[in-house]
Every structure is written in C-alpha cells, then in structure tokens.
Amino acid sequence: MDFSIRAANVEDCKDIARMITELAEYEKMADHVKVNQRDLEQDGFSKNPFFHGIMAEVPEQHKTKEGHTKIGYALYFYSYSSWKGRAVYMEDLYVMPEFRGKGIGKALMSKVAQLGLAAGCNQLNFTVLDWNKSSLDFYLSQGCFDVTANMGYHCMRCEGEALEHLAQP
Amino acid sequence: MCFLLTPLDKVSTPLWLKKKNTLVFVSSAVVMNFKIRAATKEDCKDISRMIMELAVYVKMPDQVKISHEELQRDGFCQNPFFECLVAEIPKEHKSKEGFTVVGYVLYFYTYSTRKGSTVYLEDLYVMPEFRGNGIGTGLLSKVAEVAKKKKQCVQLQLSVFDWNTPSRDFYAAKGAQDLTDTEGWHFICFDGQNLDNLANGAPKD
Numbered sequence: 001m002d003f004s005i006r007a008a009n010v011e012d013c014k015d016i017a018r019m020i021t022e023l024a025e026y027e028k029m030a031d032h033v034k035v036n037q038r039d040l041e042q043d044g045f046s047k048n049p050f051f052h053g054i055m056a057e058v059p060e061q062h063k064t065k066e067g068h069t070k071i072g073y074a075l076y077f078y079s080y081s082s083w084k085g086r087a088v089y090m091e092d093l094y095v096m097p098e099f100r101g102k103g104i105g106k107a108l109m110s111k112v113a114q115l116g117l118a119a120g121c122n123q124l125n126f127t128v129l130d131w132n133k134s135s136l137d138f139y140l141s142q143g144c145f146d147v148t149a150n151m152g153y154h155c156m157r158c159e160g161e162a163l164e165h166l167a168q169p
Numbered sequence: 170m171c172f173l174l175t176p177l178d179k180v181s182t183p184l185w186l187k188k189k190n191t192l193v194f195v196s197s198a199v200v201m202n203f204k205i206r207a208a209t210k211e212d213c214k215d216i217s218r219m220i221m222e223l224a225v226y227v228k229m230p231d232q233v234k235i236s237h238e239e240l241q242r243d244g245f246c247q248n249p250f251f252e253c254l255v256a257e258i259p260k261e262h263k264s265k266e267g268f269t270v271v272g273y274v275l276y277f278y279t280y281s282t283r284k285g286s287t288v289y290l291e292d293l294y295v296m297p298e299f300r301g302n303g304i305g306t307g308l309l310s311k312v313a314e315v316a317k318k319k320k321q322c323v324q325l326q327l328s329v330f331d332w333n334t335p336s337r338d339f340y341a342a343k344g345a346q347d348l349t350d351t352e353g354w355h356f357i358c359f360d361g362q363n364l365d366n367l368a369n370g371a372p373k374d
Contacts, residue, residue, distance in 0.1 A: 005372050020282045029352075032283045034323075039285060048248075050280040080251040080277050082220045082292045084360070085235040086243060092282050110371035113359065117368045123360045124367070130353035143363030148355035152331035155348040155356055158313070159284070159324040162344025166325070167313035 001062060001102050005111050008053030008073065013040040015070040016053060023094045027129060044075075051077045051091060054111050056104045064098065071096045074108040078119065087123040088116030105138070127155060201262060201302045205311050208253035208273065210245045213237040215270040216253060223294050227330065251277040251291065254311055256304045264298060271299045274308040278320050288316035290327035305339065328356060 008016065017037040024030045035043075043050045056072030063069045072095035079089040090112050095105045113124050128135050130148075140146070147153040158166060208216060217237035224230045243250040256272035263269045272295035279287045290312060295304045316322035327345075329336045337347070348354045359367055 024283065029283070035282055035285050043280060043285065050278060050286060075280070075282060077280055078250055078277075079279065079289065080243065080275070080291055082275050083224065083229075083233045083235065085239050086250055089279060091280055106370060107372050110367050110369075113364055113368035114371035117364065122364065123358055124364055125356065125358050127354045127356055130355050136355070139357055142359070142367055144357050144359045145363075146355055147358050148349055153328050153356050154331050154337075154350065155326065155328055155354045156340055156345045157324055157326050157348055158340075158343060158345045163313055163317070163323070163325055166310055166343055167317045168310070 001058065001099070003056055003058050003071075003099075003102070003104055003107070005054060005056055005107050008044070008055045010041050010045040012053065012055050012070060012073075013037045013044070015055075015068065016040055016073050016075070018068075019070075019073055019094050019096070020092065022096065023092060027132070051075050052115075054108055056095065056099075056108055058099065064096065068096070071099045072104050072108055074112050076112045076116075078116075078121065079125065081123060084123055086119065086121040087125055088112060088119070088121045090124060090126040093126070106142070109142070201258065201299070203256050203258045203271070203299075203302065203304055203307070205254055205256050205304075205307050208244070208255045210241050212253070212255050212270060212273075213240040213244070215268065216240055216255070216273050216275070218268075219270075219273055219294050219296065220292065222296065223292065227333075251275050252315075254308055254315075256295065256299075256308055258299070264296060268296070271296045272304045272308055274312050276312050276316070278316070278322070279326070281324065284323050286320050286322045287324045287326055288312060288320070288322045290325060293327070306343075309343070 014037050017040055020035065021030065021033055024033045044053060052075070054074045055070050057069050058071055060069060064071065074093045075091045076088055077091065079087045081087050090109065093105060093109055116124055128139060214237045217240055221230060221233055224233045244253060253273055253275045255270050257270050260269060264271060273292065274290065275292040276288055276290050279289045281287050293305060293308055313325055316325065327340070329340065
C-alpha cells in the first residue's frame, strides 16, 4: 500500500486529536485525555511549540470508511540526558488498526529517529505500557532497550493538588 | 538521570525569604543559608562535577559522555534543550574542596497528549554534606513554581531507580505517583547503532 510521511501542519490537528483519542481508548485511558484540537493548534504550532508532529497519509482510493486519509501520526519533542546530551522523545506513535502491518509505524518512528539524529540527538526515548505486548515486541525487534525492565527505572508524576503545593514559594 | 536526596529530618520550621528572583532559605534549626538561582554558563563546570558525583553514586560513571562544554552549548543557546537552577551557599559554609554551588536541578519542558504542558525533571541533586537543610525541596519547589508561571505546566514528571528508596520516599511524600507501579509504564531507549539503523530505515523525502 502506498503511503506518505510528512511534517504535520496546523490543519492536521483535527485528525491528530481524533487519533489521540483512538490511542487512549486502545490504552484503556480515554478518560485521561484533556487535550483537544484547539490545544494542539496552540501548543504545537505557535512560536515556541511544545512538540512536533509527523503524519502518515494514504491516497484517496485507500481512505477509511469514514473518509480519513490521515491514518497515522507521531508526536515528538527534544529532551536532554545529563549523561548523554541531546535526546528526542517520542510522545505518541499510532497507526489506525486497519492500516497496520504495512510498515507505516516503522516509517513514522524511523523518521523521528532521522530528525533526531539530524538535530544532534543520540537517544530516542519513549514509554510503553507493560501489557502492550505487540508494541513492546515491535520496539524490541528494532533494537531498543527497556530501561525499566533492565535497570528498574520508574516513571513518576506530580499533578493537581500535589503540584500546586509543590509550587508554592 | 536520577535523584539523590535523604528525608528532611533536620529542619523543623523552615523560613523562606524572597529576595529579587532568588529564594533564600533561613532555617531556625540548622544554621545554613542558601540561595536558589538560575544557572549561568559559568556554572556548567560545577553542574558537570555534580552530574558525575551522581553517576558515581549509582555506580555508572562510565555512562557520562558529556562535559561542561556540551552543557554550555545546549543549555545556553537560542533554543536551549534544558534549563537549570543551582543552590549556592555563602563562602563561610563552602565544602571541604571549596565549592559553594552545592546542588542543582536540570529540567526541560515536554508535552503530554493526554494532559498538555509538562515539565520533566532530568536531575535533582544535593551534595551529601549539605543534605537535610531543605535544599532539595527548595530546588524542586522552584522548578514547579517556574514551570507553572512560565509554561502553565499541569504536571511534573521524573524518573527514579526502584532501589533508590530515599529518593522514592522523598517524592512520594511530595505527592508523586509511581506510574510504572500503578499503570505499568516502561521507559524505552534507542541509542548507538540501533538508533542509526532505525534512522536509516526512514522513507526518503
């Protein structure tokens, strides 16, 4: 199947918001999604964007039954390792179920890696849920390292009241 | 890459004084003034020293590949990869080697497609002889304050090794949730040859 990978633009935010919801449903966390199309437009396409996006698109003749041609995306941003230096973090990687198994996910991830290397990064980092075996197997097959499983690295978060309290001078 | 703090059991009634843009802590229990301020390029040698101290503590000093030069280049350019705050003490309290910059926090802004604007704490460190004086809490609180004001961040994230009980306890006491334990998140990394191979597979533009 023919597909193209390109940088996301502000007009893509509607489809990105749709697919963020689909991904969250797949991860059984649909109620966690607070970000909407407008937030994405503001946060991703203003002067100092929080993230960058890449879209996967198929030709009209392969569109979904709902008429979508934008069928996958990756969102990433630059981060930093105090040990290794510049890094790129992939926040989301998603391909609609009916378009999987065609190399689209791999192409999106490879593009993030390529852009990261071009920016002088030497790590690509992201997280995956431990029960998401098909994703974990895919990433492991590409040569990644599970820092949590191998080194006991745990992801932590402070939000809501805890964050308010922390931020009080 | 990880955090090193002990529980704050020495200070009973912390007193904060705000002077200009720095936070000055005056403890009633321990005679230790310190101030927290934005790092400058000149601080990178001290930051690099403390990054290495942290790496030695976790028995991974060979993993540190960058020096103060990369920190200067990447933290103080037009679009910096990170921001940094340092904790400084007066000369009369300097460490036995003569250091007055005794702690740092290195962080950057990220994004959650679930929650929005986020600040990620890459490192938080206080030299062992200066712990128990509220410096770690001061650094952490300042990041939270700055992140909320500057970027309207709705969450603060970090990572910690599961064996690092003092740090885990410190963050748990501040209300942090362990997402690996509660939701099963695993941190994944591609680097070196594997990253090159992945990038080589990218479609041509």
